[in-house]
Amino acid sequence: MKFHPLIRRAGAFGLAAALYATVAHADADTDLVKRGEYLARAADCVACHTAPGGKPYAGGYGIESPLGTIYSTNITPSKQGGIGGYSEAQFDAALRHGIRADGAHLYPAMPYTSYAKLAPDDVSALYQYFMHGVEPVDGAAKATELPFPFSVRLAMAGWNLLFLDKAPFQPDPAKSEEWNRGAYLVEALEHCSSCHTPRNALMAESTSQAYAGGALGAWYAPNITSDPVSGLGDWSEAEVVQYLKTGRVVGKAQAAGPMAEAVEHSLQHLSDADLKAIAVYVKGLPEIRDARDQQPGHSFGKAHSDEATLRGVAGVSASNSAAGAELFSAVCASCHQPTGSGTRDQYYPSLSHNTTLGRGDARNLVAVILHGVVRRADGKDVFMPGFGADSLVNPLSDAQIADVANYTLQHYGNPELKVSAQDVALARQGGEPPLLAKLPGLLPWLVGAVVVIIGLIAWLIGRRRKG
Amino acid sequence: MSTHDRDGAVHAGDAPAMPTRRRLLIGVGLAAGSLALSGSWGRSALAQSAAGAETAQSANFLTLSHLLTGRAQLDARQGERLFAALSASDKNFAAQVTALADFARQGSFSDVEKLASVLDAQRPELAKTLRRIVAAWYTGVVGDGPNARAVIAYADALMFQPVKDVLMPPTYCQAAPNYWVAKPPMA
Numbered sequence: 001m002k003f004h005p006l007i008r009r010a011g012a013f014g015l016a017a018a019l020y021a022t023v024a025h026a027d028a029d030t031d032l033v034k035r036g037e038y039l040a041r042a043a044d045c046v047a048c049h050t051a052p053g054g055k056p057y058a059g060g061y062g063i064e065s066p067l068g069t070i071y072s073t074n075i076t077p078s079k080q081g082g083i084g085g086y087s088e089a090q091f092d093a094a095l096r097h098g099i100r101a102d103g104a105h106l107y108p109a110m111p112y113t114s115y116a117k118l119a120p121d122d123v124s125a126l127y128q129y130f131m132h133g134v135e136p137v138d139g140a141a142k143a144t145e146l147p148f149p150f151s152v153r154l155a156m157a158g159w160n161l162l163f164l165d166k167a168p169f170q171p172d173p174a175k176s177e178e179w180n181r182g183a184y185l186v187e188a189l190e191h192c193s194s195c196h197t198p199r200n201a202l203m204a205e206s207t208s209q210a211y212a213g214g215a216l217g218a219w220y221a222p223n224i225t226s227d228p229v230s231g232l233g234d235w236s237e238a239e240v241v242q243y244l245k246t247g248r249v250v251g252k253a254q255a256a257g258p259m260a261e262a263v264e265h266s267l268q269h270l271s272d273a274d275l276k277a278i279a280v281y282v283k284g285l286p287e288i289r290d291a292r293d294q295q296p297g298h299s300f301g302k303a304h305s306d307e308a309t310l311r312g313v314a315g316v317s318a319s320n321s322a323a324g325a326e327l328f329s330a331v332c333a334s335c336h337q338p339t340g341s342g343t344r345d346q347y348y349p350s351l352s353h354n355t356t357l358g359r360g361d362a363r364n365l366v367a368v369i370l371h372g373v374v375r376r377a378d379g380k381d382v383f384m385p386g387f388g389a390d391s392l393v394n395p396l397s398d399a400q401i402a403d404v405a406n407y408t409l410q411h412y413g414n415p416e417l418k419v420s421a422q423d424v425a426l427a428r429q430g431g432e433p434p435l436l437a438k439l440p441g442l443l444p445w446l447v448g449a450v451v452v453i454i455g456l457i458a459w460l461i462g463r464r465r466k467g
Numbered sequence: 468m469s470t471h472d473r474d475g476a477v478h479a480g481d482a483p484a485m486p487t488r489r490r491l492l493i494g495v496g497l498a499a500g501s502l503a504l505s506g507s508w509g510r511s512a513l514a515q516s517a518a519g520a521e522t523a524q525s526a527n528f529l530t531l532s533h534l535l536t537g538r539a540q541l542d543a544r545q546g547e548r549l550f551a552a553l554s555a556s557d558k559n560f561a562a563q564v565t566a567l568a569d570f571a572r573q574g575s576f577s578d579v580e581k582l583a584s585v586l587d588a589q590r591p592e593l594a595k596t597l598r599r600i601v602a603a604w605y606t607g608v609v610g611d612g613p614n615a616r617a618v619i620a621y622a623d624a625l626m627f628q629p630v631k632d633v634l635m636p637p638t639y640c641q642a643a644p645n646y647w648v649a650k651p652p653m654a
Contacts, residue, residue, distance in 0.1 A: 311618060334639055
């Protein structure tokens with residue numbers, strides 16, 4: 001076969017162009033995968049989709065929900081155990097609407113109500129990352145088995161009808177570009193409201209109380225609205241950025257528990273511009289104040305020591321009225337210092353001017369005594385041992401934890417707060433269960449009540465017909 | 468870390484022999500209570516004035532301690548406990564404090580070194596008391612060796628104060644782990 005030279009030339013050019021396009025496309029893919037990786041970090045997928053000591057994104061992490069343990073899915077691109085067989089549309093449905101490829105509904109432990117706001121471009125980038133940037137791991141993660149009635153996943157269709165807003169994020173043209181970027185990060189990717197907004201009786205986020213603080217097992221995700229007393233109004237933008245990047249602001253607060261995880265896995269990896277945007281948005285959240293709060297959490301307390309009266313007297317006894325002071329001296333003071341002021345570098349932080357002790361809620365104080373702090377951020381490891389049942393230092397009883405918590409609240413924190421041994425026992429069990437979690441026990445009664453009501457209505461109708 | 472008997476090694480030998488201030492106060496309180504019940508108001512008043520005298524002596528001890536340690540700031544609660552422990556270890560201690568305070572006042576001493584050298588020459592028994600008081604404030608312990616009593620001050624003992632900005636006594640963290648690889652601040 002013979003071609004006109006011009007055609008041959010054109011053919012060669014075409015081939016070159018095609019080759020060039022492929023290379024450019026590969027570059028575009030790499031960029032997309034990279035962007036997807038950044039977005040996956042911002043969304044902190046790894047926190048829930050990786051079991052302790054397990055392979056990244058292979059799932060199996062048990063999320064202790066009040067309704068039972070929900071195990072995260074394998075979201076590696078393995079066709080056998082993960083989501084390798086998902087099309088982009090199926091990925092989008094799972095991510096943004098909580099519907100798996102097999103049509104089953106996800107539980108909202110997966111924050112798809114937040115991810116619903118993701119921009120289509122970002123969903124594509126995430127899809128590319130999970131298909132091409134993540135190591136496939138075969139073997140499905142442990143299946144979730146919640147008790148009846150929560151085992152009926154179809155119920156989530158009704159829940160979604162009530163609480164899932166499927167509209168992607170709409171920028172507000174009246175606000176700055178930075179504010180809009182912050183809003184997108186906070187509302188969609190970082191899904192801050194999942195923890196910081198309290199939940200209603202059906203465990204959906206209460207929109208009237210957005211970011212006013214919510215319970216999270218034994219922990220409490222505090223109010224992050226711009227209220228100067230209950231929220232972050234008294235924090236500067238720079239302080240919010242520093243907190244998100246390092247997990248601490250001296251004289252204000254330190255991240256522990258789930259927030260330490262969020263800083264470690266997600267927030268500290270964000271660009272400075274993105275962190276600033278988050279701070280701008282958070283500082284502009286509508287103020288919501290808890291009427292019980294009189295002064296900002298970080299404004300309480302001062303240095304105090306009872307060493308002069310305690311040192312050398314007989315040891316701690318449960319009946320001793322000074323038990324809290326003695327426990328403080330024995331188990332807290334070695335790091336937080338006898339005055340409670342922390343070390344000079346504040347690696348071991350001051351207990352006064354510390355929101356953990358000054359807020360209108362002592363749950364985080366009890367949780368931190370029980371579980372300690374583990375946080376790797378800003379190139380440093382921060383560690384506080386827990387004093388719960390599995391403590392390697394000194395397991396304390398409920399009464400002892402209440403004593404020492406009350407002592408520290410009295411001198412270093414909000415003296416109005418009181419912790420009881422019952423509060424500590426509840427925290428050990430993972431906090432107060434919501435009303436819905438009590439449903440399985442109430443179910444026979446509810447069914448009985450419905451039967452009685454139906455019977456009553458039938459009887460009334462029957463009587464009316466007769467009359 | 469045990470929450471019990473933190474300073475056990477030091478006071479284990481003779482703890483029961485030491486009437487702590489708390490026990491003393493309870494004793495005085497009980498005595499006053501029972502006397503009041505029996506209607507002996509006069510004797511009750513006597514017991515109260517005894518407690519008052521002890522407080523006054525303790526205050527004298529603190530005033531004297533300011534001179535002996537050369538420090539304007541001393542913890543009054545710590546002073547009370549050191550005085551009680553020193554008194555318990557020596558029944559003449561209170562009288563010696565009075566004598567020492569009188570001697571210092573009469574000689575208008577404002578410097579402990581000078582006072583000590585004069586006492587060494589003229590009143591060796593009071594010089595000994597002076598050194599016992601200074602040692603108690605600096606070490607936080609009353610008595611030596613097998614006769615040592617409870618550790619009354621530890622981190623707050625005066626010997627740790629001059630280096631407090633860079634060094635806390637053992638058992639207390641100074642700073643973040645591995646802080647010791649950096650040179651201490653020179654200021």
